[in-house]
Amino acid sequence: MEFQARVEEWLRYDRNKVTRKEVTEIWEEGNSVELRNRFGKRMSFGTAGLRATMGAGYTRINDLTVIQTTQGLAVYLIETFGKKEVVERGVVVGFDTRHNSERFAQLVAAVLIGKDIPVSLFSHYVPTPYTAYAVKKLKAIAGVMITASHNPKEDNGYKLYWCNAAQILSPHDKAISEAIVANLEPWSWSWDTSSIPTSPLISDPYADISRAYNTELASIGSHFITNRSIPPEVVYTPMHGVGTLFVQLAMTAMSLPLFTLVPEQSEPDPDFPTVNFPNPEEGKAALDIATKTADEKGIPLILANDPDADRLAVAEKEPGEAWHVFSGNDLGALFAWWALKNYRHNNKTDLSNVYMVSTAVSSQIIRSMALKEGFKFEETLTGFKWMGNKYLELTAAGNDVIFVYEEAIGFMYGGIVYDKDGISASVVIREMAAWLYEKESTLSQQLQEIYDTYGYHLSRTSYFLCYQPETIIKIFTRLRKDGEYPKTCGSYKVLNVRDVTVGYDSSRGDKKCIHPLTPKSEMITFYLENNCTITLRTSGTEPKIKYYGEIIKEPGIGTKDKLIEILLETLNFCTEDFLQPKANNLIHQEK
Numbered sequence: 001m002e003f004q005a006r007v008e009e010w011l012r013y014d015r016n017k018v019t020r021k022e023v024t025e026i027w028e029e030g031n032s033v034e035l036r037n038r039f040g041k042r043m044s045f046g047t048a049g050l051r052a053t054m055g056a057g058y059t060r061i062n063d064l065t066v067i068q069t070t071q072g073l074a075v076y077l078i079e080t081f082g083k084k085e086v087v088e089r090g091v092v093v094g095f096d097t098r099h100n101s102e103r104f105a106q107l108v109a110a111v112l113i114g115k116d117i118p119v120s121l122f123s124h125y126v127p128t129p130y131t132a133y134a135v136k137k138l139k140a141i142a143g144v145m146i147t148a149s150h151n152p153k154e155d156n157g158y159k160l161y162w163c164n165a166a167q168i169l170s171p172h173d174k175a176i177s178e179a180i181v182a183n184l185e186p187w188s189w190s191w192d193t194s195s196i197p198t199s200p201l202i203s204d205p206y207a208d209i210s211r212a213y214n215t216e217l218a219s220i221g222s223h224f225i226t227n228r229s230i231p232p233e234v235v236y237t238p239m240h241g242v243g244t245l246f247v248q249l250a251m252t253a254m255s256l257p258l259f260t261l262v263p264e265q266s267e268p269d270p271d272f273p274t275v276n277f278p279n280p281e282e283g284k285a286a287l288d289i290a291t292k293t294a295d296e297k298g299i300p301l302i303l304a305n306d307p308d309a310d311r312l313a314v315a316e317k318e319p320g321e322a323w324h325v326f327s328g329n330d331l332g333a334l335f336a337w338w339a340l341k342n343y344r345h346n347n348k349t350d351l352s353n354v355y356m357v358s359t360a361v362s363s364q365i366i367r368s369m370a371l372k373e374g375f376k377f378e379e380t381l382t383g384f385k386w387m388g389n390k391y392l393e394l395t396a397a398g399n400d401v402i403f404v405y406e407e408a409i410g411f412m413y414g415g416i417v418y419d420k421d422g423i424s425a426s427v428v429i430r431e432m433a434a435w436l437y438e439k440e441s442t443l444s445q446q447l448q449e450i451y452d453t454y455g456y457h458l459s460r461t462s463y464f465l466c467y468q469p470e471t472i473i474k475i476f477t478r479l480r481k482d483g484e485y486p487k488t489c490g491s492y493k494v495l496n497v498r499d500v501t502v503g504y505d506s507s508r509g510d511k512k513c514i515h516p517l518t519p520k521s522e523m524i525t526f527y528l529e530n531n532c533t534i535t536l537r538t539s540g541t542e543p544k545i546k547y548y549g550e551i552i553k554e555p556g557i558g559t560k561d562k563l564i565e566i567l568l569e570t571l572n573f574c575t576e577d578f579l580q581p582k583a584n585n586l587i588h589q590e591k
Contacts, residue, residue, distance in 0.1 A: 006039040013064055015063070016063045016064070019062050019063065023038070038057025038059055041059060042059065043059055043061075045173055045180060047168050047383075047385045048383070049168075051148050051151060051541045054100060054154060061155070063103070066104045066108060067111055067191070068180055068186070070107070070108045070112065070144070070190075071186070072182070073142070073179070074112055074117060075182070075183055076172075076179040077091075079179070081141060087116055087118065091119055092131055092142070092143035092161075093119055093146075094126045094144070096127075096146065096308045097242055098270045098307070104146045104156065105146045106193040108158075109196055110190060110195075114187060114188075119201060119202055120138055120140065121196070122205060127309035128309065128419070129419065129423055134205050135163075136165035136417070136418065137212055138205065142162060143161035145158075145159040145160075145308075147307075149306060149308045150306040152277065152278075153270060157541075160176075161419075164389070166389050166419065167389075167419060170516075213423075214252075214253035217427065218255075220414035220428075221255075221427075223342070223345060223346065224342075225434060228256050228257075228434060229257050231437050232299070232433055233300070233301070234302070235259065235290055235293050236259040237261070237262040237265045237266070237289070237305075239272070239278045239279075240268060240271075240278060241278065241305065241307025241308060242307065246423050247303075247305065260299060263293070265289060280305070280306055280311065280312075280409065281313060281408055281409050287302060287315055291323050294323075300316060300317040301315070301430075302323075303426050303429065303430065312425040313409050316443050316444055324444055326447075327407070327461070328409040329407050330447055332365065332407065332411070333457070334432065334450070335405060336369055336405075337369075337450050339403040340369070340375070351375040353400055354375040354399070354401075355377070356369075356377055357390050357394075358379060358380075358404070360380070360500070360515065361525075364552060366405075368455055368457065372454060378394065380515070381515050381516065381518065382406065383406070384412070384420050388404075388412070389418075391404055391418055392418060406420070407461060429443075451555075452555055453555065456553045456560060457550060457552050458552075458560070458563050460550075460571055462546075462547060462588070463544040464579060464588050465544060466587075467543050474584070475584060476522045486578065489526060489528055490569070496526075496527040498524070498525040500513055502517070507527070521538050524536050524537075532551045532566070536579070545586065549570060549571045551563050
């Protein structure tokens with residue numbers, strides 16, 4: 001029978017009674033569809049590590065695949081750095097509060113100490129930024145964070161930080177994948193977690209890292225705020241994740257008042273019972289309970305982290321009853337303005353070596369600010385694996401990188417962590433709001449001032465769910481048409497096309513894209529005659545086709561309502577014509 005060899009191999013290797021039983025029952029039922037789903041193709045280890053549904057099989061996150069992944073990682077680390085350096089520097093391991101996260105972290109540690117590799121294993125759940133920070137602070141050779149971030153409750157993941165405390169880039173992912181496949185059989189010690197409490201190779205970095213992180217966080221606070229206890233009050237939700245304790249510690253470190261919690265969501269709960277998706281990026285629907293709490297208390301500001309606290313969403317009460325949920329691009333503009341204001345306040349007027357960094361699908365607002373103010377702007381591909389490494393590259397060359405962000409509510413302020421950090425972002429936005437409210441302004445009013453100064457940068461982002469990989473291939477193959485990309489989008493001409501997947505850019509003389517190729521993911525950008533830019537791309541961690549639209553107008557030209565109308569019309573043309581959602585059975589997610 002098909003997959004018999006893989007099932008037999010699994011049953012030889014797996015010692016977890018639950019997943020063994022799961023596989024045995026599927027095999028005895030002869031369920032070929034489920035066998036193909038579980039054993040048809042192994043999870044590929046990418047630059048984001050692993051993220052998948054928990055359960056039995058090589059396509060799922062489970063005890064065995066965590067062990068196999070860690071064995072491959074251990075072998076690759078030793079091959080790359082040599083046993084001496086790996087043993088001297090060790091590996092950091094952290095975990096969140098999802099189902100099985102602590103168990104998986106212990107298995108990671110068990111595999112590594114069996115290879116004589118010291119492990120700094122957090123004794124307590126932590127936000128993802130703490131693990132990234134620990135790699136930096138402890139000068140570890142690598143870091144593993146067990147988390148699926150904002151994914152559904154059924155998922156978990158294995159996120160890897162390299163020796164520079166940033167996410168890995170290719171070709172490390174490919175080499176680690178090869179090492180995993182070459183070391184599939186569990187080593188004799190890999191299942192044994194019993195020695196972890198007493199092993200001299202295990203240390204707990206929790207207290208030291210928490211103290212050091214918050215000390216460093218306090219050092220990036222604004223120097224022109226005289227009274228940090230002033231309004232506005234804030235409602236905070238961790239979305240049933242880890243954030244409450246760590247944002248409280250951060251607020252205290254910055255001498256900021258604590259917040260009002262959303263009681264239904266304040267404690268860790270791996271089932272995320274009050275939200276369909278534990279992702280504050282989903283907008284008003286995800287913040288429904290938080291807005292009710294804020295309305296009951298008369299509080300004008302809401303901060304929300306995702307479950308591993310590496311992202312931040314913000315909402316502000318508008319005049320009347322409505323709440324405004326800021327987009328990631330809106331928040332990026334506010335953070336950029338604040339970073340520049342603070343940099344200048346510190347008597348640093350020369351901006352010739354000052355940089356901000358963002359991604360190819362984020363708003364061009366920072367580019368516009370850079371052109372007017374005189375600092376420099378760098379654009380990378382999507383994801384903090386690119387931006388974190390770009391930050392390190394620029395700072396190593398003697399530059400000051402004062403802000404990094406992506407539109408998916410990911411912010412890196414102050415360089416404490418070389419990845420997105422929802423903890424530091426929470427306290428910085430709280431500090432910013434305190435300064436603005438003292439001057440009888442608001443975040444929304446300041447955002448309008450930014451757009452009045454640098455031009456409207458209106459953006460809209462959403463996505464379609466697509467669970468069939470072959471459908472995604474069909475959609476993007478049709479768009480390329482052997483190099484003949486669409487010439488129009490609705491009634492508007494397409495002026496230029498950039499296809500990062502194949503390395504093509506029609507706007508350049510040599511037709512070559514300046515960004516690295518991404519052959520494992522899809523990303524095409526269309527530049528239209530109505531000054532709209534539309535990007536279609538697949539997610540690296542979820543079954544999504546995302547779309548991004550932005551329209552830019554100079555200050556004083558065109559009304560906001562008219563620009564929104566043009567942008568929405570263009571996005572509708574693009575998604576209907578290019579993605580054909582009905583024909584391809586795509587599920588649209590309104591945000």
